[in-house]
Amino acid sequence: MNREDFPILQHDLIYFDNGATTLKPQCMIDAVVDYYSNYTANAHRGDYDNSLKVDLLYEGVRTKVQHLIDAESSNEIVFTKGCTESLNMVVFGFMKNYLQPGDEVLITKAEHASNVLPWLELEKKMGIVVKYIPLSETNEVTMERLEQTVTSRTKVISLAQVTNVIGDLRPVEQIGEFCEKHHILFVVDGAQSVPHMKVSVRDMKADFFTFSAHKMTGPTGVGVLYGKYELLQAMEPLEVGGGMNSFFESDGTFAYHDAPSKFDAGTPNIAGVIGFGAAIDFLQSIGLDKIHEHELELKRYLVQELEKVPGITVYNKEVDGAIVAFNIDGVFSQDTAVYLNHYHICVRAGNHCAKMLKDEIKVKNTCRISFYLYNTKEEIDRLIAVLQNKEELYNTIL
Numbered sequence: 001m002n003r004e005d006f007p008i009l010q011h012d013l014i015y016f017d018n019g020a021t022t023l024k025p026q027c028m029i030d031a032v033v034d035y036y037s038n039y040t041a042n043a044h045r046g047d048y049d050n051s052l053k054v055d056l057l058y059e060g061v062r063t064k065v066q067h068l069i070d071a072e073s074s075n076e077i078v079f080t081k082g083c084t085e086s087l088n089m090v091v092f093g094f095m096k097n098y099l100q101p102g103d104e105v106l107i108t109k110a111e112h113a114s115n116v117l118p119w120l121e122l123e124k125k126m127g128i129v130v131k132y133i134p135l136s137e138t139n140e141v142t143m144e145r146l147e148q149t150v151t152s153r154t155k156v157i158s159l160a161q162v163t164n165v166i167g168d169l170r171p172v173e174q175i176g177e178f179c180e181k182h183h184i185l186f187v188v189d190g191a192q193s194v195p196h197m198k199v200s201v202r203d204m205k206a207d208f209f210t211f212s213a214h215k216m217t218g219p220t221g222v223g224v225l226y227g228k229y230e231l232l233q234a235m236e237p238l239e240v241g242g243g244m245n246s247f248f249e250s251d252g253t254f255a256y257h258d259a260p261s262k263f264d265a266g267t268p269n270i271a272g273v274i275g276f277g278a279a280i281d282f283l284q285s286i287g288l289d290k291i292h293e294h295e296l297e298l299k300r301y302l303v304q305e306l307e308k309v310p311g312i313t314v315y316n317k318e319v320d321g322a323i324v325a326f327n328i329d330g331v332f333s334q335d336t337a338v339y340l341n342h343y344h345i346c347v348r349a350g351n352h353c354a355k356m357l358k359d360e361i362k363v364k365n366t367c368r369i370s371f372y373l374y375n376t377k378e379e380i381d382r383l384i385a386v387l388q389n390k391e392e393l394y395n396t397i398l
């Protein structure tokens, strides 16, 4: 759907790497160009027309994000440079002061590096304990396994809402309910969920929620950190400087603004945030429910067609999501990706930044196809035809 809105799709290109980043619609590109061409000014600083226009638009996007994820207030929305920075802010700006040595943080081996390494850093530096919720036979998180892993020292559960290799949707509402009851903080990585479905941070009772604009038709270099307001107020800014302070004096006294402004040190990515606003409008004009349905249909179709090709293993058949992880038996995943590239088919190969997942699915590297709204069944037919041509495959990679 809406293929005509994406200039890059006028080229001979089948783009199946949407989990990494998505293509950009003309309206988003236009919004960025418009800011640079017609009303460039800094944010939160000037008293002239263009500057006031920038403030209105920039803060307007905060409100759009608030509604997109169903936050209670736009003051709970912090702009960052991406999901990775948002998760680092949660861990080093808040958890570092909140947690004590011996406190437990639960994650899984299917998490993205950005939701693993900050915790491992804290484990190394201050002696918190990182524990892994064992996954089910279908590589999913179940309440039973989660509850069995929780102890009286568990202070945080930090999970992706949708994982980036298996593509499974975690039962976040049940987990949030459980966390609230047991006074455990719930951190949700929404990098692979917000682009594809309606989410509500209030329904899932998330304490912190993070995602990136570039995975949802927005520009690179923009992300979101949602936090319950009292938690954001208690969180330390990792950067300090202009725009976030209320005063500083030569006697050494200083004070910062309240959240979210205290996290806006320096000139923010104004063009990016404005482009992100256009991307949100674009997705909402189509409807996230419609996008989700379309992707599920594509996934079911792809799995059904892949099953007809001999010698292919699919690792996440049972899971309903926009992602298919597979390998051609006996072929290194990167070789498959290079072969597909000859036909201008873009897929991702490797460990997809989930380097511990191999312990669960018993395979180190996979090819990943991740869909978005503009993908079609015809593109899948083309992929299947190319995968069926084993002779050409072996000629290319040998």
Ligand SMILES: Cc1ncc(COP(=O)(O)O)c(C=O)c1O
Residues within 6 Å of the ligand: 019, 020, 082, 083, 084, 085, 112, 114, 115, 160, 162, 163, 164, 189, 191, 192, 212, 353
């Ligand atoms: C589940 C998940 N979390 C976090 C990230 C990090 O996002 P970014 O690279 O935009 O910071 C990704 C990116 O692939 C992801 O898939």
